[in-house]
Amino acid sequence: MSIQLSEVVRELPVSAETFGVITFAIFGLLLYLVLRLDK
Known part of the structure; x- marks a missing residue:
């Protein structure tokens, strides 16, 4: 999971x-x- 995420972030x-924000x-939102x- 974290490996996939880091690879995606590297390509952005x-x-x-900025990605975190x-x-x-x-x-x-x-x-x-x-x-x-829900109300």
Whole structure:
């Protein structure tokens, strides 16, 4: 799993820090939508 992820990150045109921030933002947005739809 971690080996696949590191290979994917290596092929991305963005840095690891940017990838982490984007992933965190997407995860937060999905969590927000799930909590909104759950009510």
